[in-house]
Amino acid sequence: MQEDKLTLYGEQFNSRFLLGTALYPSPRSMRDAVAAAGCDIVTLGLRRQNPADKDGEAIWDYIRQSGCKLLPNTAGCTSAKEAVTLAQMSREIFDTAWIKLEVIGDEYNLQPDPFGLVEAAATLIQQGFKVLPYCTDDLILCRRLLDAGCQVLMPWGAPIGTGQGLLNRYNLHTLRTRLADTPLIIDAGLGAPSQAAEAMEMGFDAVLLNTAVAKARDPVSMAAAFATAIEAGRQAFRAGLMHKRQTASPSTPTVGQPFWHQKKP
Amino acid sequence: MRVKVSLNNETAEIAAGTSLSEAIEQWQLGGKKIAVAVNGEFVPRSAYPLTQLAPGDQIDIVKPVGGG
Numbered sequence: 001m002q003e004d005k006l007t008l009y010g011e012q013f014n015s016r017f018l019l020g021t022a023l024y025p026s027p028r029s030m031r032d033a034v035a036a037a038g039c040d041i042v043t044l045g046l047r048r049q050n051p052a053d054k055d056g057e058a059i060w061d062y063i064r065q066s067g068c069k070l071l072p073n074t075a076g077c078t079s080a081k082e083a084v085t086l087a088q089m090s091r092e093i094f095d096t097a098w099i100k101l102e103v104i105g106d107e108y109n110l111q112p113d114p115f116g117l118v119e120a121a122a123t124l125i126q127q128g129f130k131v132l133p134y135c136t137d138d139l140i141l142c143r144r145l146l147d148a149g150c151q152v153l154m155p156w157g158a159p160i161g162t163g164q165g166l167l168n169r170y171n172l173h174t175l176r177t178r179l180a181d182t183p184l185i186i187d188a189g190l191g192a193p194s195q196a197a198e199a200m201e202m203g204f205d206a207v208l209l210n211t212a213v214a215k216a217r218d219p220v221s222m223a224a225a226f227a228t229a230i231e232a233g234r235q236a237f238r239a240g241l242m243h244k245r246q247t248a249s250p251s252t253p254t255v256g257q258p259f260w261h262q263k264k265p
Numbered sequence: 266m267r268v269k270v271s272l273n274n275e276t277a278e279i280a281a282g283t284s285l286s287e288a289i290e291q292w293q294l295g296g297k298k299i300a301v302a303v304n305g306e307f308v309p310r311s312a313y314p315l316t317q318l319a320p321g322d323q324i325d326i327v328k329p330v331g332g333g
Contacts, residue, residue, distance in 0.1 A: 020333030030331060045332025048273040048325060049299055060298065060329040073332045081305065088307035089300035089327055160333065188333075210333030 004238065006206055008152050008183055009098070009130040011069070013040040016200070017230045018071065018185065019223065020044075020210025021063055029219050031062035037223040042068040043100055043208065045075050046089055071132065073100040078113070080120035087124050099124060100154070100187075101133040109159040114141040118148055125149035134187050137171035139178060146182060153179070154187035154208060157199065161211045163191020166198060176203045193222075193229030200233025201241060268320040279318060286313035288324070299326050 005012040018041045024030035034042055044063055063070070072090035077083040080103060087099045103120055105113025112135050121131045125148060133145050137155040145153055155175055158164035166172055167189065175184060186199040187208040196207045207230055216222035266281045272292065279288050285308060289295055301308045302325045308316055318324070 020331070022331035022333050024331070043332050045330050046300065046327040047330045049294060049297070049328045050273075059331045063329070063331075075332055085302050085305060085307050086327075089302060092307075092309060093298060093300040093327075093329065 004234070006183070008132070013069075015040045015227075016206040016234055017227050018043065018187075018206055018208035019213060020208070021059065022210055023214035024219055025214075027058035027062055030059060030214070031066065033213055033219040033223040034062075034066050034068065036220045037213070037227050039227075040068055041071050042066065043071045043073050043210070044094075045073050046086060046093065069098070070094045070096055071098050071100050072096070073134075074102045074120075076104065077102060078104050078107075078116075080116045080123065083116070083120040084123050084127075087120075087129060088127075091129065097128055098130045098132065101131050110161075111159065112136055112156070114138065114144075117141070118144045121145055121150055122148040132185070137168050137175055139171070139174055142175055142179060142182075146179070152183045152185065154185045156188045157186045157195065158189025160188045162189050163212055164189050165191060165195035166202075169202075172199075172202060172204075193225045196226050197229040197233035197236075200230055201236045203237050206230075268318075270318055270321065271323040273324070273326060277324075281320075283318050284314055285316035285318060285324075288318055289313065289326075292326075294326060297328065299328050301326050 006016050015038050017037050017039045019034055019037045019039045020043045021030050042063060072094050074083040074086045077086055083101060083103045090099060091097055101120055103113045103116035105111050117133050117135060121133055124131050131150050132152045132154055133150055134154050135141055135145060142153050158167045183205045185206040185208050186204050190196050190207065190209045191212045199207055213219050213223045213226060267278045268281050269276050269278055303316060304323050
């Protein structure tokens with residue numbers, strides 16, 4: 001097979017696994033999980049400075065030392081204005097124009113606000129950002145985000161941190177089919193490697209997750225398990241899955257079957 | 266004269282006429298990996314010395330954390 005790189009905003013990556021850096025039992029377990037995942041891109045965030053928080057500095061040191069491309073987020077923002085301001089702060093602090101754009105519309109299920117998302121995306125793209133929006137699986141929203149200038153979309157599998165997997169396969173299939181040339185990353189809601197493999201088998205370009213690894217009993221092993229599943233799913237997609245069918249069909253040849261005789265007339 | 270501002274949602278006192286860069290030094294955040302917004306507007310690092318803080322200003326100073 002030909003070389004299989006992930007291309008996002010003109011940059012190429014070997015890994016199709018993007019990993020979050022929050023919620024780990026310790027900074028060191030985060031560092032080891034990122035290494036085990038073999039990922040090229042990690043997400044991170046910005047929060048108010050608290051001088052007493054020493055863990056925070058360790059996390060940043062480990063993230064920087066990982067050599068991964070940084071994808072800062074606007075997590076927690078509930079308006080386009082907040083998200084734009086936080087993105088501007090991220091660009092300065094991390095020296096990157098890449099931003100995982102989150103505008104949350106509902107505090108209970110952390111569902112993206114489609115209207116705020118499009119508004120913030122348009123503003124940020126005008127300011128030179130490379131926007132990767134965390135969005136729902138709605139086709140029209142995704143089109144509006146592309147119209148605004150996004151070159152990558154990150155539809156949810158399920159609400160953040162739920163581990164529910166791919167809740168709306170019809171919508172996700174629709175996105176994959178209708179937006180065939182757009183890099184699509186399943187972001188959020190995955191709880192098991194099998195779910196990540198399924199997303200990749202469906203033809204999604206990459207997977208972004210955090211909680212399923214960070215909250216595993218052994219985050220490092222779970223990171224490795226997801227990495228393997230993502231690779232397997234991608235390879236299966238490229239190999240071409242068989243079509244499901246209703247009736248059984250023998251896999252062993254029927255010609256030459258012993259003990260088989262035509263009934264005598 | 267001293268005036269009150271909000272620093273990360275907590276009250277802080279600074280001398281009237283203090284610039285943002287002076288305030289950052291006073292809060293011992295000089296040289297740290299931080300970014301700043303005043304009253305919800307991003308303030309680039311280059312503008313810290315030119316930004317005069319006023320009574321009641323809301324200053325948000327953020328730093329990197331793990332994120333998903």
